[in-house]
Amino acid sequence: MRKMAMNREEIVAAAIQRLNRVPTSSMAELAEAVGVSRATLHRHFSTREELLTELANRSLDSWEQAIEAAGVAAATASGDAEQIRRTLEDLLSRHLVYAEEHGFALSEHVMVVDPHLERRIDELEEREIELFAAGQRAGVIRADLPARWVSSVVYGLLVAARQSILRGDVARRDLPRIVIETLYRGIS
Template sequence: MMNEEELLDGAARVLAGDHSASMAHIAAGIGTSRATLSRRYATREALLKAVAVRAIDVVDGCLAPADLPGTADGAEFDAALERLVTGLLPAAHLYGFTSRDATVLADPEFRAGIQRQDQRALAFLALGQRLGRLRVDLPAYWIWYSLWGLLDAAAEGVRDGHLARRDIGRLVLASFLSGTRPSPAP
């Protein structure tokens, strides 16, 4: 029997690939019956709400490395950034669905959770800019959005069979850093 986290993660993966998936399609995609899924979630909306709550919880946990003191140095920032990026990889499927679903986005609790997470991430990225570890000519929001774009692309590449799960951490981190690191001084 599938535990709650596995069920919600599986539902998020199905929904990331097909936002309009029915309960029957979601159940088939995660290897359970529609009846079993319906016993846990009476409606599709209830399932979507549970996936959104799971997404907030998972990303909250992933943001722990971003909670650096303002006195952190460049090496501490770099290590925390790598932990953040690799920690967010397993959450990409949750974000890929929740960030695009109108039902989820209309939920004030979900929006408040996203805003809280954005503020944590933006404070971290601003620290990286002050330390000279991230480009200052890019808005911190752009850096944050670009990271999620790469994570979403990685999840899609794995889902479509074009990328190996074991490679995406390296690919996302290399792509992210090549675009956000300051250029060396001439």
């Protein structure tokens, strides 16, 4: 197989696709899947950890963009039940795209062993927890559950949604409705 010349952005995009399918891919397997030699991949990323850290940062950038685009800060500050509901549903829909595009990051160990990444995760999660707490105060979300638990449930729903898509258990077009209904109503 002839290896083609790729720039860093193309390598990153192809590596994300491969890691979303096979999260345990080695650098050799990533190079093969990307279509570059191992030497080329190593010129861009000296180690697998370096590559994963780059991908994790991009993943967190996407998460932050979803929070901003959904208007989390404004909805949280408003206290308005309808605005919070719309924002929450918009955020969940954006997170489903994020989970599909950066699904490997939902369970990648580098996310919790790198102190910089861990701080970013905590900061982003805190912004969402504030929205969930505002939703509880406004009667959108059950108030008898800790807001941090709600955050964990949302995370679990994203992991479940990603796995369901990978296995073909759920149609992509049905995911927003399924995730939102599961969050609001549970499974009973």
